[in-house]
Amino acid sequence: MTTAPPSPFEYAPAPESRSIVDIAPSYGLFVDGEFVDGSGTPFTTVDPATEEVLSEVAAGTAEDVDRAVKAARRAFTRTWGPMRPADRGKYLFRIARLLQERAREFAVLESLDNGKPIRESRDVDVPLAAAHFFYHAGWADKLDWAGLGPGPRPLGVAGQVIPWNFPLLMLAWKVAPALATGNTVVLKPAETTPLTALLFAEVCRQADLPPGVVNIVTGAGDTGRAVVEHEDVDKVAFTGSTEVGKSIARAVAGTRKKLTLELGGKAANIVFDDAPIDQAVEGIVLGIFSNQGHVCCAGSRLLVQEDVHDEVVASLQRRIGTLRLGDPLDKNTDIGAINSHLQLARIRELVDIGEAEGAQRWQPACELPERGFWFPPTVFTDVSPAHRIARDEVFGPVLSVLTFRTPDEAVAKANNTTYGLSAGIWSEKGSRILAIADRLRAGVVWANTFNRFDPTSPFGGYKQSGYGREGGRVGLAAYLKEAR
Amino acid sequence: MAGMTHVLDPDALSAGAPLRPEPPAPFSDVTRSDAALRAFLHGLPGVDQVGAEARVGVLATRSIKTTAKAWAIDTAISMVDLTTLEGADTPGKVRSLAAKAKQPDPTDPSCPQVAAVCVYGDLAGVARKALEGTGIHTAAVATAFPSGRASRAVKLADVRDAVAGGADEIDMVIDRGAFLAGRYLDVYDEIVAVKETCGDAHLKVILETGELVTLDNVRRASCLAMLAGGDFIKTSTGKISPAATLPVCLVMMEAVRDFRAATGRQVGVKPAGGIRTTKDAIRHLVLVNEVAGPDWLSPERFRFGASGLLNDLLLQRQKLHSGHYSGPDHVSVD
Numbered sequence: 001m002t003t004a005p006p007s008p009f010e011y012a013p014a015p016e017s018r019s020i021v022d023i024a025p026s027y028g029l030f031v032d033g034e035f036v037d038g039s040g041t042p043f044t045t046v047d048p049a050t051e052e053v054l055s056e057v058a059a060g061t062a063e064d065v066d067r068a069v070k071a072a073r074r075a076f077t078r079t080w081g082p083m084r085p086a087d088r089g090k091y092l093f094r095i096a097r098l099l100q101e102r103a104r105e106f107a108v109l110e111s112l113d114n115g116k117p118i119r120e121s122r123d124v125d126v127p128l129a130a131a132h133f134f135y136h137a138g139w140a141d142k143l144d145w146a147g148l149g150p151g152p153r154p155l156g157v158a159g160q161v162i163p164w165n166f167p168l169l170m171l172a173w174k175v176a177p178a179l180a181t182g183n184t185v186v187l188k189p190a191e192t193t194p195l196t197a198l199l200f201a202e203v204c205r206q207a208d209l210p211p212g213v214v215n216i217v218t219g220a221g222d223t224g225r226a227v228v229e230h231e232d233v234d235k236v237a238f239t240g241s242t243e244v245g246k247s248i249a250r251a252v253a254g255t256r257k258k259l260t261l262e263l264g265g266k267a268a269n270i271v272f273d274d275a276p277i278d279q280a281v282e283g284i285v286l287g288i289f290s291n292q293g294h295v296c297c298a299g300s301r302l303l304v305q306e307d308v309h310d311e312v313v314a315s316l317q318r319r320i321g322t323l324r325l326g327d328p329l330d331k332n333t334d335i336g337a338i339n340s341h342l343q344l345a346r347i348r349e350l351v352d353i354g355e356a357e358g359a360q361r362w363q364p365a366c367e368l369p370e371r372g373f374w375f376p377p378t379v380f381t382d383v384s385p386a387h388r389i390a391r392d393e394v395f396g397p398v399l400s401v402l403t404f405r406t407p408d409e410a411v412a413k414a415n416n417t418t419y420g421l422s423a424g425i426w427s428e429k430g431s432r433i434l435a436i437a438d439r440l441r442a443g444v445v446w447a448n449t450f451n452r453f454d455p456t457s458p459f460g461g462y463k464q465s466g467y468g469r470e471g472g473r474v475g476l477a478a479y480l481k482e483a484r
Numbered sequence: 485m486a487g488m489t490h491v492l493d494p495d496a497l498s499a500g501a502p503l504r505p506e507p508p509a510p511f512s513d514v515t516r517s518d519a520a521l522r523a524f525l526h527g528l529p530g531v532d533q534v535g536a537e538a539r540v541g542v543l544a545t546r547s548i549k550t551t552a553k554a555w556a557i558d559t560a561i562s563m564v565d566l567t568t569l570e571g572a573d574t575p576g577k578v579r580s581l582a583a584k585a586k587q588p589d590p591t592d593p594s595c596p597q598v599a600a601v602c603v604y605g606d607l608a609g610v611a612r613k614a615l616e617g618t619g620i621h622t623a624a625v626a627t628a629f630p631s632g633r634a635s636r637a638v639k640l641a642d643v644r645d646a647v648a649g650g651a652d653e654i655d656m657v658i659d660r661g662a663f664l665a666g667r668y669l670d671v672y673d674e675i676v677a678v679k680e681t682c683g684d685a686h687l688k689v690i691l692e693t694g695e696l697v698t699l700d701n702v703r704r705a706s707c708l709a710m711l712a713g714g715d716f717i718k719t720s721t722g723k724i725s726p727a728a729t730l731p732v733c734l735v736m737m738e739a740v741r742d743f744r745a746a747t748g749r750q751v752g753v754k755p756a757g758g759i760r761t762t763k764d765a766i767r768h769l770v771l772v773n774e775v776a777g778p779d780w781l782s783p784e785r786f787r788f789g790a791s792g793l794l795n796d797l798l799l800q801r802q803k804l805h806s807g808h809y810s811g812p813d814h815v816s817v818d
Contacts, residue, residue, distance in 0.1 A: 279535030
């Protein structure tokens, strides 16, 4: 890579102020409308960009989870379940508005705890989280039209376990539909990113949500297991790794619990030679480098038609060179920090394997901050479908470039994965887009765009990317049963 | 009587390609026929409107503060083509504009000069005289600006007149009618002819993107103007709305970037019309910086065609230096 001469136009630091958010030195569990101590050994959550400890967080044990589930059951039986649907909708609208009012606070806290750029938390995560509440608030009194016949009924208590990549947004994807359909929830946020969920607990209080409707139990894997395995949970919803998803499926097997799993992915982003190249390059960058590649539907396999391979890769490398990496709170940052030391180690391991297997690694000549967890945007060329970087989910800013010659080959390679969460197609030819989309085994297929989300659009996977759908009318079915 | 027969056109089967200067390699053969030029322009990668808008949307969120803002404001001032294109223009108005061009902020001698003063051809002489020795260029619009609806002879005469009057930069308009009808070679030939007539004067080619409408057309017209030898490609006359927009500027920056990569020739870009605030100008500079690169961040390669913009830049500049806003009475009206 040739290093460009330094630009005379150096952007001065433009940090978002963190004074808008008060982080308490320690947090308890949110059970039955109150913050209570946890029985486990508290753990710390750090700012991955600096490794600074942000706060100490309670760890929920099986007993704590039991208290939370009991509170949720009580609320389901006494307040939330019997409530008029239109009134449930009012609470959800109120929560949505509060999320908007406190958007900056949520955005700053999310970037601090997760490491993602403030531009993304401010422009994507928080507005989308609010949008999910608005969307589902509207459904609350219209469930007769959800496609499940007249008078569909809620399931009861939903146990929900969410990941660290989009902490608030995944909370919204889980909590909004559950509440709109009349269920109550016990939610376990990810160990490394509990803070926005705890701020959300405050919002629930501010909205006067009846106690017990939303319970938040922080902790690590054991806490999550206690939620999933609790006898009185009617519905389990999990977003996270395929490995954990499988163990949850095993734990839930043979019980009455309904289960939805949204797991990993290894999405193909297919670029045909008639694609709008500059916009395709933007889509590739957005697909794999937004949120540092910590996206289950990330476009981590670029399938590019052989005759434009060199042009696309050259454009892509030039474009990557213009990305700005650093302080997640700087409004001009494009690439933030890797969420944890553990995840960084996994990314490094897979990248080393990629090189050892013979793929060509390319990284821009960029400096990384000394403290914190960082990994530069990485592109592998000469990748074979047999390489592990073409098969395993890296969950980091690592793109594998493969080529194809014909549409059939593109489809075969795109589908040659154990996952099936998402895919992208880039072409100026509408008929080709429709024909290819029809043959891709993936839950979401984007055409001439990537990583766009909307609460009205269902999201979910094929194969080992999980089952069940979240969002849209279809997503409501995961939290409802047909009237008897 | 049995006379000799003769063919109607003795040249019908000979090579017969009209003699026209070739575009730079590797594109030298694309103007060999209307069909070839059409195939070439339509073979350029398409532009996805939604994607282009999303890209400028993200770039517009760049937060340019303190030192970066100061640099951007001064750079933007030095890139302004201070423009007056009114039927009511007089020598007096042009002279006062020239005075402002030389010293945009009379209270602050550290304020840079603008790049050029842009006027109608008949006033080029007045501007040239008023700008003598300042290094500020005299730009004149020509070729039956703004519509371009005149015969080629009239357009070329217009150019000759402006150059003779003292213009060292000519802002021509393309024949949008011919472009939209697909007669690309006509458009090409006309730009070539104007460039030839310009002599040493720099040629800016106005695409009037508000009449071309689609970003695919913008991309094709940009390429056509560069093939024909334009030194700058310019968005608009300022007489048609929409004039300069960020997505259009994005596509043009991508076009000049790719053209340099292919041919080695660096063509400048001039958004004109509709850029009224410092915020707009900074967004354009961010776009230049991140799409084409810092090589375009100079008045030789990037200009703003504007009149009102300069005063907003001056007000923001004063605010940055003094810490408070002054007001419209603290900058001259023109």
